[in-house]
Amino acid sequence: GVWWFSPACRAEPTSCIPLIAHPPGWDLQTMMHQALGSNMPIAFAVAKNSTMYKELPQRLKTLFYWWTPDVTFLGAHVKRLIFEETDPKARANGDFRTASELLHLDKVASPYVKQASQRLHYFLTEFSMYESELMSMLQLHTAHGLSLRDAACQWLRTKSHVWKGWFLDQTSCTTGSGLVDADGQYVAKRDDAKRCAFCLPGSHSVQIEDIAGVTFVCEQCPKGHQQDTPGQLTCHPCDPGRFASTEGVHNCQMCKPGAATDEFGQTSCKLCPAGRMSPREGEVNCIGCPAGQFQAFEGATECELCDRGFYSELLGQQNCSSCEHVLAASSSARGAPNASECKCLPDHYFKPGSGCMPCLEGHVCRGGNGAPEQSIGFFTLVQDDDAREYQIFKCRDQLRCSQTPLGTCAK
Numbered sequence: 437g438v439w440w441f442s443p444a445c446r447a448e449p450t451s452c453i454p455l456i457a458h459p460p461g462w463d464l465q466t467m468m469h470q471a472l473g474s475n476m477p478i479a480f481a482v483a484k485n486s487t488m489y490k491e492l493p494q495r496l497k498t499l500f501y502w503w504t505p506d507v508t509f510l511g512a513h514v515k516r517l518i519f520e521e522t523d524p525k526a527r528a529n530g531d532f533r534t535a536s537e538l539l540h541l542d543k544v545a546s547p548y549v550k551q552a553s554q555r556l557h558y559f560l561t562e563f564s565m566y567e568s569e570l571m572s573m574l575q576l577h578t579a580h581g582l583s584l585r586d587a588a589c590q591w592l593r594t595k596s597h598v599w600k601g602w603f604l605d606q607t608s609c610t611t612g613s614g615l616v617d618a619d620g621q622y623v624a625k626r627d628d629a630k631r632c633a634f635c636l637p638g639s640h641s642v643q644i645e646d647i648a649g650v651t652f653v654c655e656q657c658p659k660g661h662q663q664d665t666p667g668q669l670t671c672h673p674c675d676p677g678r679f680a681s682t683e684g685v686h687n688c689q690m691c692k693p694g695a696a697t698d699e700f701g702q703t704s705c706k707l708c709p710a711g712r713m714s715p716r717e718g719e720v721n722c723i724g725c726p727a728g729q730f731q732a733f734e735g736a737t738e739c740e741l742c743d744r745g746f747y748s749e750l751l752g753q754q755n756c757s758s759c760e761h762v763l764a765a766s767s768s769a770r771g772a773p774n775a776s777e778c779k780c781l782p783d784h785y786f787k788p789g790s791g792c793m794p795c796l797e798g799h800v801c802r803g804g805n806g807a808p809e810q811s812i813g814f815f816t817l818v819q820d821d822d823a824r825e826y827q828i829f830k831c832r833d834q835l836r837c838s839q840t841p842l843g844t845c846a847k
Contacts (some may be wrong), residue, residue, distance in 0.1 A: 473533030614654030726754030
């Protein structure tokens with residue numbers, strides 16, 4: 437075969453230490469650099485094939501390049517050749533005298549693992565083994581002819597001190613879960629618990645600490661709060677317009693018609709006071725009755741129209757005002773929104789300064805606040821139109837005095 441002798445032993449090749457590389461020369465250039473930079477007397481060669489490569493270093497006791505953990509040279513009792521600690525900058529510039537950088541092994545998992553199983557997430561986080569531990573496991577595989585699975589099982593049976601820390605205790609609950617007993621009922625103490633389970637909707641996970649360490653229990657959402665998702669750490673206060681009167685609520689209820697609340701986290705809704713109403717579910721505020729309407733009772737879903745002869749000018753009234761207080765012998769239509777809607781009743785007429793007056797003989801009064809009309813057979817002399825002062829005469833000839841506006845005669 438072909439050998440390459442390092443300068444340290446090139447003048448006397450028999451003093452070189454042989455190193456056999458795996459075909460086609462794995463990392464051969466790097467090893468040559470290391471031998472040159474460290475003045476090591478090494479003769480390099482490449483094995484003809486993989487079988488020869490695995491045989492020659494063990495039979496001839498030569499140097500060779502390999503990696504761990506692996507079983508290929510496990511029974512050869514090999515020793516590792518240690519170089520200076522790796523210098524990444526030097527190696528990046530082509531100086532390979534320092535050791536190769538160790539390969540970093542990362543644990544990669546789906547971001548949803550924790551949500552799906554916190555116990556699995558804990559195991560994946562805590563799982564850790566030293567190279568020597570892996571090699572001792574592989575030693576069982578090669579020395580006793582065990583399958584890799586059986587070798588791993590046998591190693592685990594004798595190394596419980598190594599792997600016990602990888603797993604959560606059955607009652608060491610994690611966030612979003614809580615203690616349950618053998619029947620799956622949620623409990624508040626570790627002494628009563630057998631395992632952990634996700635907190636149900638209507639509850640949340642709360643951390644506690646006892647002599648055994650930290651764990652979690654599931655507590656019902658307090659009144660005025662809700663939680664509609666399992667495995668949560670908090671409960672949310674009810675939004676305005678909603679309430680929760682009991683503990684453990686999944687979803688807050690909407691205020692019923694006739695009630696409302698404009699605050700968060702309420703355990704009940706307030707009945708609308710007299711003069712106000714709430715027509716729909718989930719109202720944040722009660723609505724004041726509009727002008728012309730009223731509501732005398734609390735908890736109303738609608739307001740009522742003021743009766744005839746009454747009016748309401750302001751919002752949120754508990755009752756309506758009587759037209760009699762504004763204008764004697766007056767009335768109004770239902771739902772009158774102000775006092776100006778109060779008008780004199782039929783058979784009355786409006787006299788400024790006096791109010792509604794009984795209709796005079798010789799007049800026709802149809803109601804309202806307008807002037808009266810002459811009746812048939814009468815004539816009215818208007819003495820003061822603004823003050824509605826009249827002098828009434830009875831006609832000798834009724835045909836000459838028809839029902840006309842005041843102060844006019846038939847044509």
